[in-house]
Amino acid sequence: DQQVKQNSPSLSVQEGRISILNCDYTNSMFDYFLWYKKYPAEGPTFLISISSIKDKNEDGRFTVFLNKSAKHLSLHIVPSQPGDSAVYFCAASGLRRNEKLTFGTGTRLTIIP
């Protein structure tokens, strides 16, 4: 049962343009959502999170939007830079913030110079 889904395995975006990565979830009990970025031969690194009581959180070039009614979130990166090329994972955690994270399958983002 895939509770967190990333339906686009890959995405290519021109440098300087906006990158939009999407994530859908099925479990309405999730209360926090996180985005991680992974380079080859490294572990995932935390990017940005959002609480289920918010609909937007921004940190520099990264903004996460949450649509609870649609059970959908997205990560916007603007402007996109070559160093943003990586695999991006969406993750969610349950009612107690200390619970484990459930990850999506990832989207490989390639920024074209």
Next chain:
Amino acid sequence: DTGVSQNPRHKITKRGQNVTFRCDPISEHNRLYWYRQTLGQGPEFLTYFQNEAQLEKSRLLSDRFSAERPKGSFSTLEIQRTEQGDSAMYLCASSLYGRGKLSGANVLTFGAGSRLTVL
């Protein structure tokens, strides 16, 4: 602080052999997690500890798998009688629970992983 450290980084073994991976978390973190990642998939939860107590185990963790965190610091993940299906990246992560951190997402800090290849 050097972050989360995992050893060995790569392990190649023959089917039926036992392997052990070690994880050293961030020193002030009291929660430690093990995940497994296979090609084209996201990290899948295996188990987690708070201090030395193992609080949850996934059904993915068959009886050939055992994890320990004897003194609430480093952890080991042992796989007995390895099978080809065990080939994966094993990721360790740690986080801080409680101790004044009352709100916010449970941000896990991951190590670089230990890649297992079973021949």
